[in-house]
Amino acid sequence: MALPFELVDLTDTSPLELVERDAELNHLDCLVRDCADGRGGVVLVAGGVATGKTELLYAFAERAAERAVVLTATGSRVERTLPLGVVSQLFHSVAVPAGVWERVTGLLEEGMFTAALSDPESETVEHVRANVVNGLCSALVEVAGGRPLVIVVDDLQYVDVPSLQLLLFLVRRVRTARVGVVLAEGVGPVQARPLFHGELTRQARFRRVQVAPLTEAGVERLLSGRIDTGLAGAVHRISGGNPLLVRALVEDHENATTHPAGRPAVGKTFGRAVVSCLRRGDPVLLEVARGLAVTGPDTPVTVLSQLLDVETDTVANALEVLAWSGILTADGEFRHEQAVAAVVEDMPARVLADLHHRVAGLLHDRGEPAAAVARHLVAAGRADDPWGVQVLREAAEQALVADQVQPAVDCLELTTKVCADGPQRASITTQLSGLEWRLNPASGARHLNRLTAAMRAGHLAGADASTLVRNLLWHGRMDDAGDMLELLDGAEEQHITALWLSASYPTLRNRVPPIEPHAQLAPAVCSDPRLQAALALTTVLTHGATEEAISGAEQVLQSTRLDATTLEPLKCALLALIYADRLDKAAPWCDLLLQEAAARRAPGWQAPFAAIRAEICIRQGDLPQAERHARAALDHMSPQAWGVAIGVPLATLLMATTAMGKLEDTAALFTQPVPPAMLQTRHGLHYLHARGHYHLATNRLHAALGDFLYCGELMRAWDLDLPALVPWRTSAAEVYLRLGKRDQARDLVEEQLGMLAAGPSRSRGISLRLKAATSEEPHRPALLKDAVDQLQAAGDRLELARALADLSTVHQALGEPSRARMAARRAWHVAKGCRAETLLPNWNTEELPTPVEQAEVADAEAITALSEAERRVAALAAVGHTNREIAGKLYITVSTVEQHLTRVYRKLNVNRRKDLPAGLQLTIANSA
Numbered sequence: 001m002a003l004p005f006e007l008v009d010l011t012d013t014s015p016l017e018l019v020e021r022d023a024e025l026n027h028l029d030c031l032v033r034d035c036a037d038g039r040g041g042v043v044l045v046a047g048g049v050a051t052g053k054t055e056l057l058y059a060f061a062e063r064a065a066e067r068a069v070v071l072t073a074t075g076s077r078v079e080r081t082l083p084l085g086v087v088s089q090l091f092h093s094v095a096v097p098a099g100v101w102e103r104v105t106g107l108l109e110e111g112m113f114t115a116a117l118s119d120p121e122s123e124t125v126e127h128v129r130a131n132v133v134n135g136l137c138s139a140l141v142e143v144a145g146g147r148p149l150v151i152v153v154d155d156l157q158y159v160d161v162p163s164l165q166l167l168l169f170l171v172r173r174v175r176t177a178r179v180g181v182v183l184a185e186g187v188g189p190v191q192a193r194p195l196f197h198g199e200l201t202r203q204a205r206f207r208r209v210q211v212a213p214l215t216e217a218g219v220e221r222l223l224s225g226r227i228d229t230g231l232a233g234a235v236h237r238i239s240g241g242n243p244l245l246v247r248a249l250v251e252d253h254e255n256a257t258t259h260p261a262g263r264p265a266v267g268k269t270f271g272r273a274v275v276s277c278l279r280r281g282d283p284v285l286l287e288v289a290r291g292l293a294v295t296g297p298d299t300p301v302t303v304l305s306q307l308l309d310v311e312t313d314t315v316a317n318a319l320e321v322l323a324w325s326g327i328l329t330a331d332g333e334f335r336h337e338q339a340v341a342a343v344v345e346d347m348p349a350r351v352l353a354d355l356h357h358r359v360a361g362l363l364h365d366r367g368e369p370a371a372a373v374a375r376h377l378v379a380a381g382r383a384d385d386p387w388g389v390q391v392l393r394e395a396a397e398q399a400l401v402a403d404q405v406q407p408a409v410d411c412l413e414l415t416t417k418v419c420a421d422g423p424q425r426a427s428i429t430t431q432l433s434g435l436e437w438r439l440n441p442a443s444g445a446r447h448l449n450r451l452t453a454a455m456r457a458g459h460l461a462g463a464d465a466s467t468l469v470r471n472l473l474w475h476g477r478m479d480d481a482g483d484m485l486e487l488l489d490g491a492e493e494q495h496i497t498a499l500w501l502s503a504s505y506p507t508l509r510n511r512v513p514p515i516e517p518h519a520q521l522a523p524a525v526c527s528d529p530r531l532q533a534a535l536a537l538t539t540v541l542t543h544g545a546t547e548e549a550i551s552g553a554e555q556v557l558q559s560t561r562l563d564a565t566t567l568e569p570l571k572c573a574l575l576a577l578i579y580a581d582r583l584d585k586a587a588p589w590c591d592l593l594l595q596e597a598a599a600r601r602a603p604g605w606q607a608p609f610a611a612i613r614a615e616i617c618i619r620q621g622d623l624p625q626a627e628r629h630a631r632a633a634l635d636h637m638s639p640q641a642w643g644v645a646i647g648v649p650l651a652t653l654l655m656a657t658t659a660m661g662k663l664e665d666t667a668a669l670f671t672q673p674v675p676p677a678m679l680q681t682r683h684g685l686h687y688l689h690a691r692g693h694y695h696l697a698t699n700r701l702h703a704a705l706g707d708f709l710y711c712g713e714l715m716r717a718w719d720l721d722l723p724a725l726v727p728w729r730t731s732a733a734e735v736y737l738r739l740g741k742r743d744q745a746r747d748l749v750e751e752q753l754g755m756l757a758a759g760p761s762r763s764r765g766i767s768l769r770l771k772a773a774t775s776e777e778p779h780r781p782a783l784l785k786d787a788v789d790q791l792q793a794a795g796d797r798l799e800l801a802r803a804l805a806d807l808s809t810v811h812q813a814l815g816e817p818s819r820a821r822m823a824a825r826r827a828w829h830v831a832k833g834c835r836a837e838t839l840l841p842n843w844n845t846e847e848l849p850t851p852v853e854q855a856e857v858a859d860a861e862a863i864t865a866l867s868e869a870e871r872r873v874a875a876l877a878a879v880g881h882t883n884r885e886i887a888g889k890l891y892i893t894v895s896t897v898e899q900h901l902t903r904v905y906r907k908l909n910v911n912r913r914k915d916l917p918a919g920l921q922l923t924i925a926n927s928a
Contacts, residue, residue, distance in 0.1 A: 028060040028209070031180040032067055035148035040174030042203055044156075045184040047211030048325035049281040050244035050273075053184045054154055056211060060182065061152050068148035068180070069094065071140065075158030083112045084128070086153060086163035087136060091143070100139055107135045111162060128162045133169050140170070141179065148178045156185035157282070164196050171203055186281055187321050213241030213326050222246055227253050227264070234263050238270075238336045240326020248273035271342025274327055278343070281321065284310060288318040289327065293343040294355045294376075297333040303366075307358055356380035370394040371407070378410045383418045393428070400435075400563075403600045409435050423461075426454035430464040433471065434564030438604045442641035445475050455484055463530075463565070466493050470568060473505050474643040476677035485511040492528075499534035503541055503572070506718035507680045529560045533572035537579070541720050544757045545580030553577050557589045562596055567605060574612050578619065579724045581761045583795060587616050607636035611649035615686075618652050619762065621798030621834045626656040644675050647683030651690035658694045659798060661837035666694050682720065685711055689726045697838065701735050708732040723752050723763040730770045737773055746774035762799070765790030769803045772810070780810040785881060789889065792875065801831035801839055807880070819880045822913070826878060863917065865907050873900040874908075878916040 031041050047053045061070045073089035091104055111132040141149060151170065153159060159167075171181055183200075200206060214222070219241060220232035227250055239245035248270040256265030278286040291304045301319070305312040322328040327339060334340045344352065360376035364387060374395030377383045383392055392411040399408035412432040419425040429447050437444035451468045454460045460468060465488055472481035485501075485508060488494055494512050501509040526532075533556045539549035553576040560566045560573075570593060577586035590613045597605035614629035630653035639646055650669065657666040670691075678684045692707030712728040715721040723729065729748040736745035749770045756764050768787035772780040784807040791800040804827030811820035831839040866874065876886045883897045890897075910916060 028056075028182060029063065031182065031207075032064045032148065032150060034205075035068055035150060035178045035180040039205070040177050040179040040181070041205035041207065042171050042174060042181045042183070042200065043207045043209055044200065045182065045209045045211060046187055047184075048213065048242070048321060049186055049277045049285070049327075050242055051211050051213055051325060052243050053186070053211050055243075057152055057154055057182065057184050061150075064150050068150045069144040070150045070152060071143070072152045073154070073159075073163075075153065075155035075160075077158045080158045080160050082160055083162045084108055084136075084160065084166075086159045087111075087166050090140065090151060090153075094143060096139075096143055100142055104136065104139045107132050107139070111136070128165055133166050136166055137169055137173075141177065144178075148180070150180045150182065152182045152184075154184045156183045168196065168199055171200060171206075174203070174205055187324060213324070214243060214246065215241065219246055223250065226250050231262075231264050238264065238266065240323070240329075240335060242277065242326030244277060245270065245273050245326055266336055266338045268342075270336070271338050271345070274339045274342050275346045277325055277327060281325070282318075284308075284314060284318050285321060288315055289322060289343050290347055290351070290355065292319075292328075292332070292334070293340045294352070294379075295359055297331075299332075303362060306362055307355070353380045353382070357382055361385065364391065369398075371398050374411050375407070378407075378414055381414070383414055389415055389419050389424075396431075405435055405438055405602070409439070422454065422457065422459040426451060426459040427464055429454070430460070430467055431564070434467065437471075438564055438602045440637065440641055441474070441604050441643070442638055444471065444604075445641075448472060448475065448477070448480075452480055452484065455487055461489060462493060465489075466497050466530075467565075469497060470500075473508070473681075474645060476644045476675040478508065478677050478680060481505075482508055482511045488512065492531075496528065496531045496534055499531070499538045500568075500572070503534065503537045503575075503720075504682045505680070506682075506720060529556045529566060529569040529573075532556050533569035533576070536576040537572040540576045540579045541722050541725060544722065545582070545724070545761075549576055550580055550582060550585070553580075554585065562593060562600075562605065567608070571608055571612065574609075578612070578615060579722060581724050581763060581794060583616050583619055583762075587613075587620075590616060603636040604641075607633045607642070607649075608645070610636060611645075611652065614649060614652040614656075618655050619796060621796045621800065621830075621836070623656045623660050623798065623835045626652055627660070630656065639672060644678040644681050645683050646672075646674060647678045647681070647685075647687035650674070651683075651686035654687075654690035654694055658690075658697045659838060660835050663694075663698060666697075670694075679714075682725075685715060685720075685726045688714075689728060689731065692731060696731075696735060696738075701738055705732060705735040705739075708735065721755070723755060723767070724761070727752065727763060727766055730766050733770045733774070737770075742774050745770070749774055760790050760793050762791065762794035762796050765794055765796065765803065766799055769799065769806060772806060777810065777813055781807065781814070784810060785885070789876070797830050797834040798836050801827050801834065801836055804830060805839055811880070822878070822880055863908075866904060870900050870904050870907075873897055874904045874916055877901060877904075877913050880913075 028043060031043055034041050045053050045056060057072075061072055064070050070093075071090040072093045073086045075086060079085045088108055091101075091108075096104065111128045114128055114132065140151070143149075151167075153167070167181065167183070170179055173179070174181060201208075214236070216232055216236040219236045219239070220229045222243070223229045223232055223235065223246075231253070235246055235249050239249055249264045249266065252267040252269045253259065253264045255269070256267065259265050278289050287308050287310065288304060291307050292299060295303065295307065301312055301316050304310075305315045308315065319328060319332045323330050323332070327335065329335055334343075347355070356376040357380035360373050360380060360383075363373045363376065364385075370391045373391050377388060377392060383389065392415045396408040396411040396415075399405070399411065409432065412428055412435065415428050416425055416432060419428060429451055433444045433447040433451065435444075436447075448468070448471060451460060452472070455465055455468060465484065469481050469484050469488065472478075472484060485497070488497060498509055498512040501512065532552050536549045536552040536556070539546055539552075543549075553573040556569055556573040560570060562570060574586050574590055574593075577583075577589070590609060594606065594609040594613055597609055610629045610633035614626045614633060617623075617626035617629060630649045633649040634642070634646075634653070642649070650672065654666055654669055657663075657669070674687065678687065688707045688711040692704045692711070695701070695704035695707060708728045708731045711726055712721070712732070715726065715728065729752040733745035733748045736742070736748070749767055753764070753767045753771065756767065765787045768783050768790060772783035772787065775783060784803055787803040788800060788807065791803055804823050808820045808823035808827055811817075811823060828840065863871070872890060873886055876889060877883075881889070883894050883901070886897045887894045904916070905911060908917065
């Protein structure tokens with residue numbers, strides 16, 4: 001059965017050494033001497049909660065017992081309505097003669113019966129008859145047996161009224177009797193028993209002793225022998241000199257495994273001591289402390305008064321008592337955050353939630369900012385006030401402006417629970433899903449079922465409906481996404497979604513109604529970054545790298561700020577530049593967005609941008625950086641969070657580790673399961689292509705050919721057959737060459753070359769390298785030199801190394817060993833720079849660079865001393881081009897080439913072409 005009150009263990013775990021109490025003890029010792037001389041007196045000991053009053057009484061009683069009979073009692077909050085309970089304790093504290101005890105028992109029973117007829121809290125009526133009071137007082141004196149009598153009562157504020165009546169009877173007679181009375185009470189916000197105190201202070205032999213908190217010197221003496229006394233100042237600041245709190249800090253510090261420099265370790269013991277102090281005092285102290293812990297520092301007294309429904313003066317007095325007790329500072333703030341945590345933790349959940357809700361209402365009525373109000377609504381877990389939803393949404397918007405995502409999530413989470421309007425709730429849930437996606441797309445997926453139901457109910461439309469489709473597709477829920485596509489309304493959203501589907505999820509593009517021509521859309525829609533980015537990406541994938549598409553992608557990147565609604569357009573714009581072979585434009589934009597996502601602590605944004613950066617690196621032949629960014633992308637989000645899009649970072653990582661010869665690492669990556677729906681998306685094309693190259697590297701030629709041809713089959717079926725997306729033809733051609741099927745390889749290469757737009761590109765460089773492999777030997781050098789030029793300009797160091805290696809092999813076969821060694825040296829340096837370990841074993845030791853040549857490569861200063869024109873001429877000469885060929889490629893005269901080379905030789909301190917440093921090609925590649 002539940003008790004009608006809460007039991008609190010107030011027992012100290014160990015006695016405290018009496019510190020700084022000499023003056024108080026002297027006052028009490030004087031009382032004993034006066035009693036011995038026939039002059040009694042009254043001493044009232046007052047002090048804050050747990051400041052050492054009880055310890056002082058114990059010490060005094062022990063010393064007084066040597067010269068007087070000492071009777072002791074303690075008031076109790078749970079027994080304050082028990083008539084004569086304290087008087088009964090006094091008689092039980094000593095041995096009472098049998099005859100006296102029988103008389104006392106009868107008087108106590110009579111007194112209790114009489115008091116039971118009165119209000120136990122009233123001081124205005126007589127609770128006990130005079131004969132009972134006289135009889136009990138006489139019995140007390142009789143018990144002393146002629147010796148001085150000292151009565152000690154602790155916790156006066158909890159003494160029952162009939163016992164107070166008897167104590168007053170004694171006090172009025174102490175001048176003529178050898179009786180001393182020592183009373184101790186805690187300072188409270190409202191003085192207990194004001195009539196009793198008024199009568200008490202009128203007595204001529206009344207003295208008041210105030211027990212103050214310990215000074216810093218007193219704290220230092222308490223610390224001595226246990227912990228470093230150099231911490232006394234910090235301990236005093238945290239405890240306010242309260243002995244109980246000091247002891248708790250000592251215990252925490254002794255039990256701590258680590259100790260902060262110059263500060264005591266503050267832990268759970270200190271927190272429990274704070275709560276114990278609050279529970280020992282007047283109940284209003286605990287209420288005020290709880291209110292302050294919830295509202296925070298600098299809370300006006302008037303607000304606390306309204307919150308707790310307590311008089312303002314009472315709250316002000318309570319704050320003073322808490323400060324006097326060492327729990328608060330003089331400014332009304334908790335001295336340590338552990339105290340706040342302990343007070344909050346001590347509160348029942350219902351009480352805490354109710355306090356927060358009441359605080360929110362007060363703040364709203366006072367016109368405080370939405371963020372302050374919303375914080376308490378979220379803590380309360382309820383916002384059923386008419387203004388609740390509006391405040392929460394406003395607070396969420398303010399939090400997002402400051403990039404405080406989690407508070408915004410908390411606000412919107414609560415809003416979805418209390419908002420009764422279906423469309424509004426669906427819109428809020430969409431926004432919440434986007435914010436959670438920013439932190440972790442896996443958590444954002446928990447709203448998909450709710451949003452799908454809302455869309456079926458007609459509560460979700462416009463951009464929110466399109467967002468739902470994207471999220472369903474990301475997580476591989478193709479059937480649900482298809483159903484939602486058929487419910488998508490509005491020509492604008494249908495147009496944007498159809499374009500986006502064509503580029504990324506082509507198997508579903510027919511589920512959207514036929515789109516209107518772009519020119520017929522409203523101007524506002526035409527400027528929508530979602531439309532611009534989707535149009536740019538789709539154009540590049542279906543019609544190639546047009547200037548209009550590149551310009552549109554750049555416009556999106558320049559004019560769009562990163563947030564939950566623009567993440568997809570920004571990704572599409574970057575991919576448009578990548579698939580247009582404009583890595584020089586894509587890389588700096590991707591770096592900026594990646595840095596911004598990291599600065600704004602958004603792993604859900606960092607992951608896709610890291611994956612895109614890895615794709616850029618792999619196309620630049622920077623294998624270590626490709627691996628680093630791809631692993632970062634997979635670290636920022638779990639495989640489940642990646643959904644079908646995991647194909648891109650996983651593919652990049654497969655390509656990088658394969659090219660670097662880390663085949664065991666590559667094999668381990670295949671243990672990662674991928675969603676079956678991935679192969680219905682653009683992401684799956686990258687994965688198939690990467691897997692094919694792993695099979696090629698491990699000599700599983702037919703498996704590799706199967707992946708490449710299946711990739712091509714999908715791309716043709718989806719009208720996404722762009723070599724810059726996935727060059728499946730040249731990859732398949734490599735397999736055919738390894739299988740000895742040169743004709744099939746030649747057909748694929750010629751087909752790919754015929755698809756490329758005019759002008760230099762990475763795709764053309766790869767195609768020319770493979771075309772050379774399918775051509776007769778006399779034609780190969782020119783094709784490979786052209787490939788080297790294309791790849792060097794495109795900045796793809798891995799493919800450049802492969803082309804140079806092939807060029808070296810061709811020169812060797814044609815009986816040109818000098819040119820072969822020159823090309824091999826350049827190939828070795830480029831391959832070494834991009835960590836293409838699989839290429840390095842292909843050269844003989846005699847073809848590798850000498851230490852002198854390696855030193856020349858490291859001489860970056862000499863290379864940078866060249867002008868741009870000189871570097872381009874020197875780079876082409878280093879590859880083996882003749883002066884006439886260089887002149888034709890750079891559209892300058894042969895004489896100009898000779899002049900440039902003369903200056904190059906002088907600046908680099910070399911005498912001939914073969915001595916030109918390989919670093920020239922690295923420099924040109926990096927600057928391309």
